[in-house]
Amino acid sequence: SYELTQPPSVSVSPGQTASITCSGDKLGDKYACWYQQKPGQSPVVVIYQDKKRPSGIPERFSGFNSGNTATLTISGTQAMDEADYYCQTWDSSSYVFGTGTKVTVL
Amino acid sequence: QVQLQESGPGLVKPSQTLSLTCSVSGDSISSSSDYWSWIRQPAGKGLEWIGRVYPSGSTNYNPSLKSRVTISVDTSKNQFSLKLNSVTAADTAVYYCARDYSGTQDPWGQGILVTVSS
Numbered sequence: 569s570y571e572l573t574q575p576p577s578v579s580v581s582p583g584q585t586a587s588i589t590c591s592g593d594k595l596g597d598k599y600a601c602w603y604q605q606k607p608g609q610s611p612v613v614v615i616y617q618d619k620k621r622p623s624g625i626p627e628r629f630s631g632f633n634s635g636n637t638a639t640l641t642i643s644g645t646q647a648m649d650e651a652d653y654y655c656q657t658w659d660s661s662s663y664v665f666g667t668g669t670k671v672t673v674l
Numbered sequence: 675q676v677q678l679q680e681s682g683p684g685l686v687k688p689s690q691t692l693s694l695t696c697s698v699s700g701d702s703i704s705s706s707s708d709y710w711s712w713i714r715q716p717a718g719k720g721l722e723w724i725g726r727v728y729p730s731g732s733t734n735y736n737p738s739l740k741s742r743v744t745i746s747v748d749t750s751k752n753q754f755s756l757k758l759n760s761v762t763a764a765d766t767a768v769y770y771c772a773r774d775y776s777g778t779q780d781p782w783g784q785g786i787l788v789t790v791s792s
Contacts, residue, residue, distance in 0.1 A: 569737060601778040603721075610770060610782040611721065617776060654721055658777055661734050663711075663723035 570659040572666035579672045586642040588669045590655030593636060598657045600638035602631060606651045614653075615640060647673050676700040678771050678783035686765075686790050692758040696771030696783060697751075704729050704749035709774035712745060712756045713782075714767040722767075726774050727754050761790045 572592045580586035590600060600618055603611035613622055615631035618638065628643045638657075642649050650673045655666035682694035696710070703710065711726040725735035727745045735743050739758070747754040758765060766789050772779035 599777045603779075605721075610785055611779075612782075613778050613780045616778040616780075622780065656721075656723075656778070660737075662736055663726075663779075665721040665723060668720040 570657075570662075570664050572655055572657060572664055574653075574655060574666040574669045576667070577670045577672065579674055580642070580645045581674055582647060583644055586645050586649070586671055588640045588642075588653050588655075588671065590638040590640070590666045591636055592638075592657065592664075595636050595638055595657060596634040598633075598659065600631070600633045600655055600657050602629075602638075602640045603654045603656065604649075604651045605654065611654065642671070645671075645673055649673060676773055676781060678773065678781065680769060680771050680783045680786040682786060682788070684787055684789060686761055686788060687792050688762055688790055689760055692756070692761050692765060692788055692790070694756045694769055694771075694786065694788070695753050696755070697753050698773075699752070701773070702749075703747060703752050703754065706773075707775075709734075710747065710754045711772045711774040711779050713770045713772060713779065714765075715770070715785075716764075716767040724756065724758075724769075763790050766790045 601616040605611040614629045618633040619631040630641045677699045679697045709726040712724040725745045727747045744757040768785040770785045772782040
């Protein structure tokens, strides 16, 4: 079965850039999306179709997908961005979620 | 604005069937061109996609759960449902429903905790 691997944790200082990777075989040939989940809340999509931002998502969130890796970048990270982030793609008629990354804003 | 709300028993006995319903407001399932998904998340763990249903009744399932899952739609009630049979403690999780479009799930319901225990 298809697997998506993310680093368990990423730490970033306020105002700096956080990059979260999502690795999967030939992931760049598929669409990837990213979800943000804060404690006790439902996930919210922050990037879909590799790089599109839904209405209401700040411009500091951006996405890129090529080769075997999709990347979510948070520029000018704010304390409110501290959350778990999950990537997702579609493979063989099934969605697959990444393992998840906890972003800590120090 | 589309809103989704999960409902159903919060406690299910081992070996029995977990049954949940997702009520959709702000959009008509029957006239939408979107799929409707179920996802779950055990406490402290990651997300697992369970499956989805199209308004016509067509479905896709996670291969790891396919033998135990049935997702159906009731367009007259603007709802879709999840049945997971032969449950064990490993099926204890928060279950979410969500609209599925453009290769993503958005929005999600608030989630419902289902505990499998005797």
